[in-house]
Amino acid sequence: MDIKMIGNKIAKARKDKNMSQAQLAGLLFISPQAVGKWERGEAIPDIVTINKLAEILGVDLNYFSENFSSADNGTVFKATVDNNDNGMEQPVPEDVNLPTSPEERKLLTNFSGGDLSKSDFAGVIAHQRKFNGSALRGSDFAGADLTRSSFTGSDVREANFEGTNLTDCTLAANDLTGAIFHKTVLVRTVFSASSLAGAKFTNAELTDVTLTKTDLRRTVFENCIFKGVDFKYSDMRSVCLDGQTFISVKFDKTALNEATFNGSTLRNVSFRPTYALTNKYYRTMKTICFDGAMMDKLTYAELKGLGAELSKVTFI
Template identity: 35%
Template sequence: MLNTKIIGNKIVKARKETNMSQAQLAELLFISPQAIGKWERGESIPDLITFNRLAEILGVDLNYFSENFQSATSETTSDELSEKQTIELPSEKQEQKPKWNMSLGNWIDADFSGLKNLDEKFGSSNMQRCKFVGSDLSHLILKNNNVDLCDFSKSEIRKSRIQNSNLSNNTFKNGSLNETEFSKSYISGCDFTDTDFTGVILKDGGFEKNIIAESIWNRTSFINTHIADVVFEGKLDDCYFENCKFTKVTFQHSVLNNIFFKNNNLKRVQFIDCQADRITYEFLESGKADISGITLLTQ
């Protein structure tokens, strides 16, 4: 059983010990700073799922919030005990996620290869020349990160969210980005050779000077993205280009099937020895693209 005032005191203590502000903690939990304030004043308490995430972020065991770990400064009066609100914590036998968090860090030349379940543990970090080779980074959340010269070869980065981040000169060879969303992120000079972009969304950012040889393009969306110095090759299926800015972009030896181009001016896009279905051909022609390098696919 837990007393809301005891919980609040313990959240304050653990947060201050990690030198984290209410705003920083709220950002990592994707809630408002006002909600953190209510917890710390004992006016409300987190739900069980949030308790788990809170323990990970603050670097404490889940049982830290129980009365067994109550500090001498957190003793309650009889009046407080009579008014307390209680919740049940999971039993000690229940398997818990690792209680570690590496957000807000500066990581240089570190080897994290083979890691799993990173989730949100690297948010707001600077990472340079780090290795994540063969890692399972599914459901990874990176927000406000700088990632430079890191190696993600043969890694699974499925259903992840990369927000407001800079990714420069990284290697993603032979990896998977299935269903990952990049928003307001700048991706430059990266090697995506033989990378699976199925279901990937890139919006409100930049995709420039990247190597994308033998990559898989299926249901990939570029929205409000600046695409520059990139060569698309091979087959593209059900892809989407909306309000993108193109600079030195080439489609070479490509088969374009059901590709949506919502752009008024595609004059800067070059097509060399390409094939396209009728609907894609019409989109390109209406966008004033030079279609001399495109032949229609036979039905």
């Protein structure tokens, strides 16, 4: 994810419109400092804000992708052929079709900036590929190996990631509403500033996954195992986490009002407050339900010290 590239494009489009950072910020109802951070590559807007930026700045949404070209012939796509004889980059025609035979299932294309809604990527091998600024709504990635690939600023609503290998993948500022993550391989996967409303994680094991500034209020988790996961600055208010397993998990400055952990297993789990330990924070902790949960003594002691209701908890 090249956030400096996105920042430079925001700055260029803003200047082309003869607009100051303060004027742009006013139209987005944010601070000028936030716009400055984007343009310096210190932060990245979420998918909703990217859509607003495109509208305000009068650019196509694909403008924010790495492979967008302002030439008259539109966006230019190139690909690196992994196994050619001379190791040189080869151009891919714009009308290239997805491979159909097993031997052709290994993708050779950078798919950034493409309109690929409802595309069939099932079973493909696509290591280190980029799906940035792309329309991927309803696309099927079932059983695909997308190791070290990136999705940034893309529309990935209702996409199917069943059995997909997302090891070391980055998913930032995407709309993942209604996406399916059934038995998905999630190892060191990073979700950042994305919407996961209605997304379903079922029978999945999340290992060393990071979810930063992510809205999880309407995300569904069923029969999942979380190992070394860091929920950082995420919104998990009222989320149901019943019956899940949490091992060495951090809820770092995460909003957990009204969340439920009924019947869950918690080992070495840390709950770091979103703000100072005030009476308001203690009242918030009391809204989290741990009925029937099992936990180790250290996790129990931390929660007890934060004022959580633990009368129906048992020790592991």
